[in-house]
Amino acid sequence: MAGPATPTNEPRDEEFRKALIALIPQLRAFARTLTGDPTAADDLAQDAMMKAWDARESFELGTNMKAWTFMILRNQFYSEKRRSWRQTQLDQEAAERTLVAVDDPASPVALDELRMALGRLPAEQREALILVGAGGFAYEEAAEICRCAVGTVKSRVSRARRALQVILERGDYERDGKSASEAMGSILAHAERLSGAR
Amino acid sequence: MRARRLNGLRILPGDGNLEVGQGVSGSGIKGDLLTTHAERGRTPLEGGLILNMARKATPKRPLAVDDARLRQQAIGAQLRQMFEEVVNEPVPTDFLDILRRADSGDADQD
Numbered sequence: 374m375a376g377p378a379t380p381t382n383e384p385r386d387e388e389f390r391k392a393l394i395a396l397i398p399q400l401r402a403f404a405r406t407l408t409g410d411p412t413a414a415d416d417l418a419q420d421a422m423m424k425a426w427d428a429r430e431s432f433e434l435g436t437n438m439k440a441w442t443f444m445i446l447r448n449q450f451y452s453e454k455r456r457s458w459r460q461t462q463l464d465q466e467a468a469e470r471t472l473v474a475v476d477d478p479a480s481p482v483a484l485d486e487l488r489m490a491l492g493r494l495p496a497e498q499r500e501a502l503i504l505v506g507a508g509g510f511a512y513e514e515a516a517e518i519c520r521c522a523v524g525t526v527k528s529r530v531s532r533a534r535r536a537l538q539v540i541l542e543r544g545d546y547e548r549d550g551k552s553a554s555e556a557m558g559s560i561l562a563h564a565e566r567l568s569g570a571r
Numbered sequence: 572m573r574a575r576r577l578n579g580l581r582i583l584p585g586d587g588n589l590e591v592g593q594g595v596s597g598s599g600i601k602g603d604l605l606t607t608h609a610e611r612g613r614t615p616l617e618g619g620l621i622l623n624m625a626r627k628a629t630p631k632r633p634l635a636v637d638d639a640r641l642r643q644q645a646i647g648a649q650l651r652q653m654f655e656e657v658v659n660e661p662v663p664t665d666f667l668d669i670l671r672r673a674d675s676g677d678a679d680q681d
Contacts, residue, residue, distance in 0.1 A: 538642055
């Protein structure tokens, strides 16, 4: 995966580089959930990776590098978002449409439904849910990444879960011009297939 | 105490109106006592007691809880799959190229 090894001056840099490369898939996935767009997500993940590389001296090897890089990526995302907040707001609906347009057409319908519904959550709820529910972070780690209290993360995750369920059950968003009223049904059916396959 | 009837319920007088199923127990609570048909003929407990009709009637609440839990589990599984889907994608070569250039100090020249 890493390709031919690049010579480095210090063994520590080499170790850091290997660890960073191993985290690229996770960083891309987190970035995808934040931006909702594969191209923007990869740009964001690359920027975050560069920042992590530049700041490698400040990282203590052996500590939680995943949480550290996720925090850098998140900061980068909100930093860019603040710079272009007006543009972001104007393009919100377009971004949601893009989310569908760029999806792999072979992807199960249920996943598309979930992506659409996630796009309707407030950003802070979405990131908390992704970190804890998909990224494998403990509430404490997610709180560190989001720079907020543990209780805040718990509350955001809880609210996100409830809101997501409501959105999926009501199907109150448009999909190809039609109401996605069968969203929850698709999710349940897909979950059943997943559990049956195990 | 003299009871009156409303929609099949026997209502005993009190100082306030409490909701059915509020689950109040013990003494010292003043409120209307609501009983179901099944409870008729029983002597209301002293001090005020709200009988939970749902508890006696049907086990709907546990089913609803199970259903909600099932839905949350399905969403959770879907969420993890969505994340894993991206994690399992091949990493674009751009990522490794950028790191190589940064490593060799060429990044600023691009």
